[in-house]
Amino acid sequence: GDSVTQMEGPVTLSEEAFLTINCTYTATGYPSLFWYVQYPGEGLQLLLKATKADDKGSNKGFEATYRKETTSFHLEKGSVQVSDSAVYFCALSMNRDDKIIFGKGTRLHILP
């Protein structure tokens, strides 16, 4: 069935470091791809999304490009901040039924 695999955490970086969180997917068809973020004590929030191949989603300095040839949607940020500490979930949705399939999440710690 459809699934998402993302790198296991925790990931610990120093402030201003470059961030990559890897995500690959398996899907029968052409899914929409998402990154969701869960800050400590808060609910799940959509960070960015891409709906077709070669689309780039971006928000708050984060970017991810929908790569159909490698079935990937890696999350990147050029310079992380302490406030980026959170759990990040890669996810997909097959437009036909809208339910979201999530990866297991990657916990990110940014040290000052």
Added chain:
Amino acid sequence: GAGVSQSPRYKVAKRGQDVALRCDPISGHVSLFWYQQALGQGPEFLTYFQNEAQLDKSGLPSDRFFAERPEGSVSTLKIQRTQQEDSAVYLCASSPGLAGETQYFGPGTRLLVL
């Protein structure tokens, strides 16, 4: 408060008790989803409503789980005869209803079954 709200935020139940979890979606949102998030895992789909119609309940783990949305707005997830493995955070999300629209998540109800 225009977001999705859920109540209670925390629930402790003894094994065998019945529980009811409430979700208030964003006003006017047609679609409503329930997810279960076990500790250290990503959310997993339980069930989906379009207005009052339950269109997909394939993710409900057993017949002890039941969800309803009788007037197409508020939804209730009921778990009968709770078991320890039901301990999780239960998330509700709503969307305007067009395929591919963003889902907005509530804060979740953390259920602990002792």
